[in-house]
Amino acid sequence: MSVVRVGMRTDSCRVLGPGDRAVLWVHGCERGCPGCIGVSLAEGAFEEVTPQELANWYLGTRAEGLTISGGEPMLQAAALAQMVQAIRMQRDCGTIVYTGYTYEELQDLARTDEGIAAFLGCIDLLVDGPYVEELNDNVAYRGSSNQRLIALTDRYRQELRTYYEAATGREVEMRLAGSRMMLVGVPGREQAAMWREMAGRA
Ligand code: SF4
Numbered sequence: 001m002s003v004v005r006v007g008m009r010t011d012s013c014r015v016l017g018p019g020d021r022a023v024l025w026v027h028g029c030e031r032g033c034p035g036c037i038g039v040s041l042a043e044g045a046f047e048e049v050t051p052q053e054l055a056n057w058y059l060g061t062r063a064e065g066l067t068i069s070g071g072e073p074m075l076q077a078a079a080l081a082q083m084v085q086a087i088r089m090q091r092d093c094g095t096i097v098y099t100g101y102t103y104e105e106l107q108d109l110a111r112t113d114e115g116i117a118a119f120l121g122c123i124d125l126l127v128d129g130p131y132v133e134e135l136n137d138n139v140a141y142r143g144s145s146n147q148r149l150i151a152l153t154d155r156y157r158q159e160l161r162t163y164y165e166a167a168t169g170r171e172v173e174m175r176l177a178g179s180r181m182m183l184v185g186v187p188g189r190e191q192a193a194m195w196r197e198m199a200g201r202a
Contacts, residue, residue: 002079003048007038007071008182011061015171015185016141017096017125018159019064023184024054026080029072031100035133037143037183037192038070051079055086058093065094065124074099074106078115084122094155097123100130103150124155138188140170 005027013023025038027046049057058066066087073080087093097119099106103126110117120126127141128148135144141163142149149164151157172185183195 001050002082003050004054004076004079004083005046005071006049006054007044007046008177008180009057010175010177010182010184011057011063013067013173013184015173016067016069017065018094018156020062021065021067021096022058022061022063023067023069025069026071026073026076028075029070029100030075031072031130033100033131033133035136035192036131037187037195051082052086054083055090058083058087059090063093065096067096067098069098072100073097074101074109074116074119077113077119081115081118081122084119088122094124095122096125096127096156098127101128103128103148120152124151124153125160126150126152136189138170141186143186 006024007027008025009023011022013021016023027044029038066084068080084093084095101109106116106120106128110120126149128150129146131143132146133144135146137145139145149160151160170186170188170191172183172187172191175182175184187195
């Protein structure tokens with residue numbers, strides 16, 4: 001039985017794509033980008049959840065769509081594709097994915113990896129490329145300016161102009177999940193530094 005290793009999830013967020021979105025942060029990443037804000041998701045605790053259970057979780061939310069980040073989603077592409085397909089059997093769901101791979105690398109991998117091919121087929125908007133600390137110039141929705149917002153379907157094509165015009169200023173949300181505090185969104189340098197300081201004190 002396939003499972004998804006999940007680092008965190010939230011059923012409502014307004015800073016990682018259009019509208020009210022559910023967000024899933026998958027666990028695990030081998031890239032080790034210096035300055036990665038998601039390092040606890042790359043290396044920390046996680047739960048294992050089946051694609052159908054995650055689909056049921058999403059279907060219980062009122063979200064317009066789902067944003068998947070990490071960690072590296074492409075390491076679990078097949079199970080995530082199953083999850084999105086299970087959701088879409090019941091309800092429409094716009095899907096945004098953040099990955100450290102470039103789109104071109106994924107297209108190459110998809111020739112021999114059925115999971116990546118299936119998952120790419122589920123994605124409406126891809127945010128691609130690794131985080132590069134020196135290129136973190138506060139562009140909206142992306143950690144660094146080498147990352148691209150690529151519309152793989154028409155669903156969010158109109159929103160892309162707004163995304164690129166929002167050249168500065170990042171919004172984050174802080175949420176409490178049980179006793180755990182979550183920083184949701186793509187933080188700017190100062191926000192990330194503040195978060196690290198707070199996490200260090202906790
Ligand atoms: S690809 Fe993303 S999650 Fe992985 S180390 Fe880089 S910034 Fe962190």
